[in-house]
Amino acid sequence: MxxxxxxxxxxxxxxxxxxxxxxxETYLLVARxxxxxxxxxxxxxxxxGIDFYTHNVSIGYCCYGPEVLGRGTTDGVKKxxxxxxEKFKSDLKRILELEETKSGKCKxxxxxxxxSVLGTxxxxxxxxxxxxxxxxxxxxxxxxxFKKYKKASQCRFVTDDCAVTLIGPELIIDQYPPDxxxxxxxxxxxxxxxxxxxxxxxxGSLPPPQANQMPDFEAKFEILGKNWPGREQQVQRxxxxxIKRWRQCLLLLQKLESDHPQVHxxxxxxxxxxxxLANEMSLSAAPDANLVGAMVEKLAQMIHAELxxxxxxxxxxxxxxxxxxxxxxxxxxxxxxxVK
Amino acid sequence: MRDDHFNELLELLSHPNIRPSIEPKRIAKSFYYDxxxxxxxxxxxxxxxxxxxxxxxxxxxxxxxAYLNLCQFTAIRSxxxxxxxxxxxxxxxxxxxxxxxxxxxPRGFFTDPNFRDVIRxxxxxxxxxxxxxxxxxxxxxxxxxxxxxxxxxxxxxGLFEVERKTLQSIKDLRISQKExxxx
Numbered sequence: 001m002x003x004x005x006x007x008x009x010x011x012x013x014x015x016x017x018x019x020x021x022x023x024x025e026t027y028l029l030v031a032r033x034x035x036x037x038x039x040x041x042x043x044x045x046x047x048x049g050i051d052f053y054t055h056n057v058s059i060g061y062c063c064y065g066p067e068v069l070g071r072g073t074t075d076g077v078k079k080x081x082x083x084x085x086e087k088f089k090s091d092l093k094r095i096l097e098l099e100e101t102k103s104g105k106c107k108x109x110x111x112x113x114x115x116s117v118l119g120t121x122x123x124x125x126x127x128x129x130x131x132x133x134x135x136x137x138x139x140x141x142x143x144x145x146f147k148k149y150k151k152a153s154q155c156r157f158v159t160d161d162c163a164v165t166l167i168g169p170e171l172i173i174d175q176y177p178p179d180x181x182x183x184x185x186x187x188x189x190x191x192x193x194x195x196x197x198x199x200x201x202x203x204g205s206l207p208p209p210q211a212n213q214m215p216d217f218e219a220k221f222e223i224l225g226k227n228w229p230g231r232e233q234q235v236q237r238x239x240x241x242x243i244k245r246w247r248q249c250l251l252l253l254q255k256l257e258s259d260h261p262q263v264h265x266x267x268x269x270x271x272x273x274x275x276x277l278a279n280e281m282s283l284s285a286a287p288d289a290n291l292v293g294a295m296v297e298k299l300a301q302m303i304h305a306e307l308x309x310x311x312x313x314x315x316x317x318x319x320x321x322x323x324x325x326x327x328x329x330x331x332x333x334x335x336x337x338x339v340k
Numbered sequence: 341m342r343d344d345h346f347n348e349l350l351e352l353l354s355h356p357n358i359r360p361s362i363e364p365k366r367i368a369k370s371f372y373y374d375x376x377x378x379x380x381x382x383x384x385x386x387x388x389x390x391x392x393x394x395x396x397x398x399x400x401x402x403x404x405x406a407y408l409n410l411c412q413f414t415a416i417r418s419x420x421x422x423x424x425x426x427x428x429x430x431x432x433x434x435x436x437x438x439x440x441x442x443x444x445x446p447r448g449f450f451t452d453p454n455f456r457d458v459i460r461x462x463x464x465x466x467x468x469x470x471x472x473x474x475x476x477x478x479x480x481x482x483x484x485x486x487x488x489x490x491x492x493x494x495x496x497x498g499l500f501e502v503e504r505k506t507l508q509s510i511k512d513l514r515i516s517q518k519e520x521x522x523x
Contacts, residue, residue: 261448262452336361
C-alpha cells in the first residue's frame with residue numbers, strides 16, 4: 001500500500017505518542033469519522049475498562065501507548081510485547097468482569113464502573129489500539145485469552161459473538177485518515193509532558209554546565225552574600241536552586257533540539273525577544289525596578305501566547321521562563337554587578 | 341506557581357547595591373541551526389562517505405539524499421551512533437525494522453526542515469546539484485565552491501574531530517540503500 005508523506009509522518013508521530021496523549025489523539029481521529037464517538041472519562045475511579053465507544057455503544061475501544069524508549073533492541077521488543085499483552089488482557093478481564101487467580105482460574109468480579117458507562121448495552125466488538133504493532137505474535141495470546149475469558153464470563157457487557165481486534169498506528173491512520181488539523185497537532189506534540197520529565201529528573205542525571213562558566217556564576221552569588229551579611233545560608237540555597245534550574249534548562253533544550261526542533265527554535269527566539277525587552281526596560285526603569293521578575297513575567301506571557309496548545313497551562317510557561325532565566329544567569333547575559 | 345527559591349532570589353536582588361542588567365547579545369545561540377556549521381558537516385559527509393561519480397562530465401562526489409540526511413543528523417549528535425549500531429545489528433533478524441520505524445531515533449530526524457533548507461541553499465549556490473529524486477552531487481571542481489572552501493578550512497585547522505570520527509564509524513557500519521529503504 002502506498003502512503004503519502006503526510007500519512008507516513010502521521011503514523012510515525014502517532015506511534016511516538018504515549019499514555020493519555022495516545023488515547024486522546026486516537027479518540028480525536030476516530031471521533032472525526034464516527035459522529036457518536038464518546039470518550040469515557042477516567043473519573044471517578046478509572047474508566048471501567050474502555051476508553052471510548054462508537055456505533056451506538058456497540059464497539060468499545062481500549063488504547064495503550066507504552067513508552068518508546070528501548071524498543072530498538074531485541075530485549076526491548078520482547079518486554080514491550082509482554083507489556084502490551086498483559087495490558088490488553090487486563091482490560092479484557094475488566095470488560096468481561098473477571099479476575100484471574102494465581103492458578104489461572106477466572107472468577108466473576110463485578111465491574112460497577114463499566115455498568116455506569118454502558119448501562120444495558122453490550123459490545124459487539126472490542127478494538128484494541130496500540131502505538132506499536134510490529135509482531136503478529138501479539139495476536140495469539142490476546143485471542144486465546146479473550147476466548148477463555150468469554151467462556152468464563154457472564155457476558156453482561158459483550159455479546160456472545162463479540163470479537164476482538166488489535167490495531168496499530170498504521171491501520172489507525174489508514175482507517176481514520178487525519179485531517180489537516182490532526183496532522184498539525186501530531187507534528188507538534190505537547191511539551192508540557194517533556195517539562196515534567198525534565199523537572200522530575202534527578203539532579204545527578206542532569207547535564208552539567210560548562211566548567212568555564214562556573215567562576216562568573218559563583219561571583220554573582222558572592223556579591224549577594226557580601227551584601228546580605230547573615231543570610232549566607234539563604235544565598236547558598238538560592239544558588240543551589242538556580243544551578244539545578246540551569247541544568248534542567250540544558251536538558252530541556254537538548255530534548256527539544258533533538259525531538260522538537262521547531263519548538264526549540266521558537267523558544268530560543270522568545271528568549272532573545274524577552275531579553276531585548278528587559279534590556280529596554282532597564283534603560284528606562286527606576287534603579288530599584290524588579291528587572292528579573294519583570295523579564296520572567298514577560299517571557300512567561302510570550303511563551304504562553306506563542307506556544308499555546310503546546311503549553312496549555314500558564315504554570316508550565318512560568319516554569320519554562322524561570323528555567324530560561326536560570327540559564328541566562330548561569331551563562332552570563334544576566335548579571336548584577338555591585339553598585340557602589 | 342509557588343516557588344520560594346525564585347522569590348527569594350528576587351528579594352536578594354532587590355538590595356540597593358545590586359543592579360541587575362542584561363546583555364541580549366551575549367545569549368549563546370544554538371549551533372544546530374547555524375547554516376555554515378550544517379554546511380561544514382554536509383561537506384564532511386561527502387568527504388568521508390561520498391562516492392566518486394560524475395555529472396555532465398564533471399567529477400563529483402555523490403550521496404543518496406536519505407543517507408546524507410541520516411549521516412549529518414548523526415554526526416551532529418554523536419550519541420546516536422550507539423542507536424544506529426543497534427538498528428544495524430537487528431538487520432536480517434526477527435525484529436529488523438526500517439529506519440522510519442526505529443523509534444529510538446529522535447523524532448526531530450523526521451520533522452526538522454533544517455537539512456532540506458540547507459541543501460536547497462547549497463544547490464542554489466551551485467555547491468551541490470540534484471540528480472533525480474534521490475542523489476545529491478558535490479560539485480567539488482566548481483570554482484569557489486562553498487563546501488570545498490569549508491573542507492579546506494576544516495583540514496587546515498583540524499576542526500570537527502568528533503563529527504569526523506562519527507562519520508567514519510557510520511562508514512564502517514556499511515549501511516546499504518536497501519537497508520535504508522530507499523532502493
